[in-house]
Amino acid sequence: MGEIPRNSLRRWLFTTNHKDIGILYLVTSLYFLVAAGALALLVRIQLTYPNMGFLTASAYNQAITVHGVVMLLWFLSPIAFALANYIVPLQIGARDLAFPRLNAMSYWLLLFGGLIAALGFFTPGGAIDTGWTVYAPLNTAKYSPQPGITLAGAGLLLLMASVTLSTVNFLVTIFRMRVKGLSLLKMPMFTWGILLTVFLMLLAFPPFAAAVLMLASDRILGTVYFLAPEGGALLWTHLLWFFGHPEVYILLFPALFALGDVLVTFTKRPIYGKKIVIAAAIAGSVLSLMVWGHHMFTTGINPVWRKIMTVLTETISIPFGVIILAYILTLVGGRIRLRTPMLFALGSIALFIIGGITGVFNSSVAIDYGVRGTYWIVGHFHFTLVGGATTALVAAIYYWWPKMSGRMFSEKLGKLHFTIYMIGYLILYLPMHALVDMPRRVYTYPAGYGWELNNLLATIGAFIFALSWPIFFLILYKSLRSGEPAGNNPWGGWSLEWLTKSPPPPHNYDGEPVVDDSGTIRITTLPTNGGHAYHEHYSPWPITISLAAFLIFLGAILFLPVAVAGLLLLVASVVGLAKEGLAEKFKIPEAPEGARWPFTQVEKVKLGVWMFLYSEAVLFGSLIGSYVFVRLNSAAWPAPGEVLSITNGAVNTFILLTSSLTAVLALASVRVGNQTGLKAGLLATFILGLAFLLNKAVEWNEIFQHGFTFSSGLPAAAFYITTGAHGAHVAAGLVVLAYIIAKAFKGGYTRENHSTVEYFGLYWHFVDIVWVFLFPLFYLI
Amino acid sequence: MPTIAELSPITSQWQSLFNLYLTIGTVTGVVVISLLVVNTLRYRDRPGRQNPSDAIEEAKIPAERGTIGAALLLTLIVAGILFAITIGTMATVDLIEKPPKGTLHINVEGFQWGWRFTYPNGRETVNEVRIPAGEVTVFYVTSTDVFHKFQLVEFKIGVDAIPGKVNKIWISTEKAGEYLIQCYELCGVGHAVMAAKLIVMEPSEFKAWYEGGGA
């Protein structure tokens, strides 16, 4: 593609530059904040007095649900990723993220996911109204038939695709694209925060993706996973909270670590115990994967397990306590400048302390018997999510704003903003802690239980707090219009992003940054090819692919012809993308000698494939785990051979394993330059894969005839969903394989250059291994 | 209104545990936030204040500071506080989960949107349950449709009502009177009004009602 002028719409639609995408994320997440904030105000108006008639029960439930979902997934995470997109490559001295087009796709999938979920408001029955936790079996079509919930599920799936792409992208970028001399431990705090965040995302999102897939199947195909009394309701809570607890750290880490950078700059001292803080955060992340049971204390789960969860949860407060104390120690002996970013940073720490302490209450299984489902909880999590995380991200936006815009903002208005923000905040959320016994998620409440005053206060506070946001936007707008030029390093920070222009040029640095042995960062001048020409930064396919996914979901849920249009667009886009790939247009230069430990030897794309397969393994692990869970809870289950033919399964196992072998042969051939062997191996793999799918189709048809249909019970639900997901992976593999075969017949792979064949092999073997688990689990026992 | 202590042993124990957390939490919060504020004020920049000796500089990786010893100390402080309150939790949770003997057993079914109570003699009531004062009542809670939570509002205690699963919760109170039972888990449009009356009667009155079979 040719040059696109900077001030055109096409720039924003087709950009793949990390800074442009960061800005898109920022604008989008603030938009979602305003929308979800408006819903919260409606909720607060309804709760001002007992027995108000402002919202109906149904409208109220939609309002709190969409408020919660959007705030968590379409505001707080994306706004952190806005900063991550813009700042992380700068902080490590990279030219862009490792996979710019995937990054653009992450953004568009997020946006279209939000739109499809929001469409629910315009369908009969309205938007999703089950609470953000979407508990089973209320979430099934039997109890909530409205399309709004299915649309939200589609939105979540798009969001999770976006998140998966982002995690892979950031992991590879941070591991592979640091400048020479910037070891992991020397990285600025914010980049560390993002690294930990994406690691947790990689582990926490796939189980949720599995749960949403199962729910989508229940709602669209009529399977009965979550409807079944054999554990359906509990299964959902397990999957949801296995995701849900790490998710709070996913939301917290970018903010908490951005605070680190702000503190260092405005105290002029290094973080107290940086290694300790990082170690504590890693410990917290590991623990966060083991404490989901504290959300299930009142479900009657095993008492011993409950006590273990109590102890583990209280243990998890230790690392966070340590981090906060280390931050306070950072202040000691510093030279603290109380500029706007620092004020918000300190405010955030104070509020997070309170939220952390009330969290310890909830970790007690005994106290939880009383407070689960009350306004005390609402108060607690707003202190962590809004007081802690959101406030810290406001600090971070103020901190990096001069870098992003090239302009300063009014310090006076900034302080005014801070004052109104804090006053509103405290009047809004402190009273909720006095409502220890008031139920949450109720559109109305009776008088006479002592709840009136605190609800009135909270509503007043909500409006004051809401008022602080237009002030924020006004400050940013004024700064853009008429702010003082910021210069490279307005706050006197040390890290790399402050060494380039504000805003940075498209290729970030005019030269190559390096960190020498004494720890000094220099920008060496380079021969001109190091800079990244701007026109390379465009691709139309990320947005069209995301739009296609949007249309396909929309069609599948509401109106089928739309899905056909989506499918056509998808095919066209994938072909376009493949062509771009053949032309090798996208090559983000890595620094010739970067700091790449621990993945020194692994090529960029290969590392990406590994990370992706890792998340896939967790996804299948969750599907298999769910099957085992319901099976152990069921009294009866068809005996082996009763429904599924063992022979048939064995044949398919044989076919698939053989196809792994032919894939290996193809790779071995191209390694020695044997083109015929390559083509034969690839074709054989393709034919075997196809045979596997055909055999499955015949099998499904047969058992369907015999009454083993989608809706015939738990065994059918588990079988169709798990092996169906596997079959979809085989099919996707065949699409990629078709592209590889086409390229192979054009002589596109040589002895030196055949990495795609190798990466495809990794994926294909993975899919085969999954089947090796599925065959015995479903056919033999 | 009866005082918390008069309501039920588990409620008073719950409240004293909550108060323990509240005391320790408030003290911790005040101390830590004071540290934050005091240090900010003490080290804030003002005329004459010098840069610290290890001050950060542009384009220079900051020096490391902080020791492992300090980290261990911090960890121990936080862990010590948590340890104290965990002990309290364990005692309370046993009381909540192990009802004393000699009790009235009532089966509770949550449904969209109400509560059905079944007594040992087969008697059934909806959205209203009567129990005798001074005796232990155990509720066996389940659901016939979606996920609910059976909460005894004044008693500050409750347990989930889950289809396919029975959870129990007990109370015993000396104070006759009317109390509120409310669903505490979002269960659809009727959730906010999914309430029932808990009527605690003098034992003799209860006996008459229970055996009389009247309304």
Ligand code: HEM
């Ligand atoms: C204008 C500011 C805000 C106000 C007035 C507000 C108020 C509320 C209210 C009244 C509820 C309903 C509680 C219930 O009935 O259970 C709620 C729920 C919630 N809020 Fe906020 N909130 C605000 C900002 C935020 C932010 C910034 C976040 C996250 C970053 C957030 C996350 C949540 C979540 C996750 C829920 C739970 C939703 C559910 O129950 O499904 N809120 N909020």
Ligand SMILES: [Cu+2]
């Ligand atoms: Cu949790």
Ligand SMILES: [Cu+2]
């Ligand atoms: Cu309910």
